[in-house]
Amino acid sequence: MVPLISYLNSFFHFNLINRFNDNFINKVTVLEHCLDLNIKIPNTLITTNSDELNVFLSENKMIITKSIQNPFFSLNINQNYKAYFSTPTQLVTLKDIPKSSCSFSPSFFQKYIPKQFEIRSFYLNGIFKSMVIFSQQNEKTKIDYRNYDHKNPNRCVPYILPKKLEKKLHQLMLRLKLNCGSFDIIYTPEGEYYFLEINPVGQFQWLSRNCNYSIEKTIAKTILKNGKKDKNLYSALYK
Template sequence: MIFIQSAQNDSSTNDILDWILYLDIHEKIQRQNDIASLEKVSIHINKDIHIKGSTINTIFDSDEISRRWYRRGTFSFNEIPLPKDYKASKISYPTQNYLRKEMDYILKLIDKNIVQYKNSINTFSDNNTNKIDNLIVASQTGLRIPETLITNEAEELLLFTQKHTKIITKAISSSNYELSLDDYKVNMYCGTEMINIKHLNHKQNIKTLFPSFYQQYIEKKYELRIFYLKGKFYPMAIFSQANEKTKIDFRNYDTERPNRCAPYQLPKEIEEKLHRLMQSIDMNCGSIDMIYTPEREYVFLEVNPVGQFQWLSRNCNYDIEREIALELLKEKT
């Protein structure tokens, strides 16, 4: 059985399910969406590990799962389970916090062990990939990276701006986060922004705050989005420099005048270095961002384990959804 974890509104998952059913209508598939929480769970450990669980809509058994695609979401408990006649006020905050940690430990165990076959694609733990660590590993594999600084020291930032006339800042971990305001939840986005050097001319204008991410700005001829799947590359060139809105970052989308995108062929040397990087960070699928400079150099920026690939597949006629389906239909190894 193929076990798929995703978000309820992820259309790329729907496309891949269509391909699986088209290629093999008899294949057994189970999809777990991120909005469903675990109601029951049992984990038996002896020589092997056997996991059973259920949500309001699904029942799963690790003995029946031979392949897994982790797309998005995770297993979760909706709330701390308490006896019906027990008043929540009796549970102190430290106790609630302890119970949450216990549940988190169990959930991570399930995510890691629900399937252990080599032909599974991605894991929940890929979400915790460290972008800074990945930059270091990329450099160690021979890929060029932008010079990077993380600091809350005004003097260090000023020295950095003197060395690089153009610098950018962006989120250290995730560019998206959720903010609670009264009864509302607001989704926030922290994009890539150019630092205005004029604001840094005087040290007294800079306050020491939380450590932030600064990076040498690399001039672009075009940007590259590369989907990686178990040693295979699906690259796309994004001609973002023809539009002022997308020059700094193509993700500042212009829906009225979208960037031209085209299939691309990476040099074999760059493919080999990227493959070594993905092996080193133990990630078998992801979306890689790179820059191709006017000096004809390739510069690595980051890799996202759950990045969007639908638009890349359609712009370049790569049929990535079909390739993922074929990978999931392989017999367990």
């Protein structure tokens, strides 16, 4: 599998959109880059110890847990059926933590950041297309807007991020060697922006549809334009 991934990376790395293995981005490394670039992130703890978790909860009052890696996975039920699952963000309270000291698998925790609204921002080659998600008026989506309420969907409207923040996020993408991705950001009642994560293969259709951004057309044009460059390059290399 590794040689195959290396081959695919070498084949697609010139001018197209990201690389084959960019879906396996390291969240912890991303957060470290954010700190270095002065991008606000929630207080974060990765631990295997319930005592450390108790201290973290005491210091931060409200905390959440979510997947360290990709939250989506599949399970083969039988030869004809595969089920898909996700692990949404969840609040962690004192009753969720064992009273006696114990160990568990490495787990990811963050301080819960109050939201005025959430932002999904699609990035492609230095250009941002952003959308506000008014998730706080619905108890189902208050903690994680991905707990979709299909009967009463969140209101979503176009949004423009501050240029200063866009510049920092662009620098983050350069460090990660990504030219495309979807940012999840919190805007607090105090007017602060908190970075949550970057998804190199994040969904963009609903953002494009709700805000009339025509992202699909932009992606198609990018692939066609850069695909021609790659075709010319490979023709020159393998003459």
